[in-house]
Amino acid sequence: MAVSHTNSAWATLLDVGSAERGRRHDRLARALRAAIRDGRLAEGAAVPPSRALAEELGCSRWVVTEAYGQLIAEGYLSARVGSATRVSWSPDTAPAPPRVRSALVPQPIRYDLAPGLPDLRAFPRRRWADAVRAVIGSAVHYDLGLPDPAGHPVLRTTVAQYLRRSRGADPQAVFVSAGVTDGLVRTCRALHADGITDLAVEDPRWARLWDAAASTGLRVHPVPVDQDGLRVDDLARTPARAVLVGAAHQFPTGTVLSPERRARLVRWARKVDGFVIEDDYDAEFRYDHHPVAVVQGMAPNRVFLLGTVSKTLSPALGLGWLVAPAGLTQALRAANPVAAAPPVLDQLALATFIDRGWYDAHLRAARRRFRARRDLLVRTLGAEVPEGRVAGTAAGLHILLHLPDGTDTRGAVRTAAVAGLRLADLDDYRATPSAERALVLGYGNISDPEIPPAVALLRDVLRERP
Template identity: 85%
Template sequence: MSLTLGGFGSAVRSNLVAVFQTNLAWATLLDVGPPDDGPHRLHDRLAHALRTAIRNGRLAEGAAVPPSRALAEELGCSRWVVTEAYGQLIAEGYLSARVGSATRVSWSPDTAPPRPRAQRTPPRPPIRYDLAPGLPDLRAFPRRRWADAVRAVTGSAVHYDLGLPDPAGHAVLRTTVAQYLRRSRGADAHTASVSVCAGVTDGLVRTCRALRAEGLADLAVEHPGWGRLRDAATSAGLRVHPVPVDHDGLHVDDLARTPARAVVVGAAHQFPTGTVLSPARRARLVRWAREVHGFVIEDDYDAEFRYDHHPVAVMQGMDPSRVFLLGSVSKTLSPALGLGWLVAPATMSPALRAANLVAAAPPVLDQLALATFIDRGWYDAHLRAARRRFRSRRDLLIRTLGAQVPEGRVSGTAAGLHILLHLPVGADTRGAVRAAAAAGLHLADLDDYRVHRPAEPTLVLGYGNISDTEIPPAVALLREALRSPTAPPPTRTAQLSHDDR
């Protein structure tokens, strides 16, 4: 039973004019509980509700509570119930009463004894320079054109677009994404095969649930690899099997020795090693999927950024009946948009729908805005400008590292938004990350993406979310951190803070 103090009838109010001239708590909501809650009597429940309202400050010190007769009438109980509750609170010091005056609140949180303060974690130093992987150039987000797209679809959307969204995504965006993937990524995609999701992680969770429902219990992932892929698989009930990666990409022969019949692979640009799956291994991986009647889940997270030649086409086009394709705009526009896509084999579409009955698509207006942004050519223009900017920035970072950290060795395909910096044996990369964090520099250790600590210490350096002018001072801080890794441990790892696809 809930009660709003002051919600009395007009007949009662006419008798309380004098009381209304004081500081009354007429708008305070009391929850006195259900009438059939066992041994708890009504006056006990009323006392508890009033005590709670006083303790949390909803009934302020000095506020008058309703006269016992009026409150009893509102509750539909005897006046004795109210006087008993008031008497209990007066005895406890929460209320005070004087003859000829209203009963008032005599306690407040400010007058209560101070609670012991919880131990506070020292605040992290602010990030001055960001060399951690995972983010695009947020300064370059196309605000004006995105706002134009949102404004356009808000004005042109028909009324039924504003109703309950299709769980698979709006047909307009699904069609636009299918066309974009066919022309730019060599995919075999159609409106019916595309689902709109909140990003790669969301798409992978949906896929893993569908695979689990189809009887697959094991999933292989690349090692080293992105931790959230493993988390997504285990959350869907799958057992995860790490498979090593070398300069040609995933070891398909090692994959064949696992019980997995599905694998997640970054074919165009593996994270974090930066390798590209070789043509021979692409063909071998597709054959493996056919042989085991399994599936390849292709994570196409930043494949639009290739700087030495055109981006490699997706594997999904080689066998759309065995390859899922995951993508998003998190690395091209911003992860804050929460927009991605999943292209599924036709035979798996029913399983996807059945296994993800409560999966929600992103907001419809955002979906329509992305479709407009792509259809008007703004997305392609943004990608062209971003490729030029990132190619130049990558070159600058490599040159600066060569001059200031000559003991390091850079690796990684000329693609994506990160490189690897290999350091001499014995270098304390974990200590360097801590020291850099204390100086305001955000770094990532390759160990954060491995199951076992490697023999060669390596840092993963991102260049997406840093300006060209910031690179020289950032690398100077990196050099100092490598020489004196003495900072206290950070509260979070670089991987957890940025890797959101």
């Protein structure tokens, strides 16, 4: 237990015993010595000033100075003029045996080509701090009370306006969530309470979302994806009345749901009296033309829309949104009554960040940066890994690298980790096995100068393995 001089819980920490056990300064010295020897007071920790400890223990200052003096003489404490008295002793410990570095032990990650993160180096620290300061100065007292489980009305209004102008959405009811997973769990619970028992999910898919849906009691059914997105004909052959789909940019295949499939998906939802759950997680990043509008705008009474700033700003913020059909507002409020909303001040900071135009400015800069980074990655792969074929729309934060039949992609991922390169195997996102060999390569959280050596390392790993 490392204790600083600001920690005054010493009456609890030290058992000085009763008067029958000797003079008080001797008892205090024994208690401090025991606390040091058993590690409750670590080497380097500052003990309180003698006056403060005497007040805490209800004794005279002389008792404390005598105890400190005894322990200084014994080497347990050290004191310097103008500085705190500190612990100068630690229990003897045997030196740790030298670590033998095995070829199978992963090294620290040098290059991160796994998907899932934005450019964390580019987080807009100054403007986010400005937004937080503005909120602290302007928040009224009732903003600091118990938060509305649906989210602060200011952020809900701001998100609705943002989605209407940027994503072509028709927000009927907006809820603030802690991210896509949180929004999906709430949606699945509301649907389950409404009598829906089966949910279809794209295959391949984010395994975390599959697990989150299954945790709510729904039966989950994989539906394959092809070059036009979700195969609606296969969806119609399942017992599902709800489906989770990435229409603007499917993960991990990178496909975009075609206009014809969009229309058929909406018709399917109406026919089965069901719902579409649209995961809009990185749709702001489209590099060949403007982002495709959301399916939610086509049928707002049949489509839930999930969004987050985890892929645009940072997952550390824990902020997202859920747009729901108006008729299911009460079911969503009741879906998880004990779940806490994200911190109100963070919600208001995000609203300020969007309202002042800083979010749009951040996205414009990020699109330019990611487009150039994606182009660099594709060019470098073409030169260094010519046997690979890049797939996926020019969008988002990842690409799919198809490799020749028989490539041991799983082994390549393990070998790369040992060498300090993080990769992802497409098989890790599949619900059903496939002979297709591919790697999912993310370029969000790697810098431009790191791409050439990362791809060179990938080339070497692939050449080492059949």
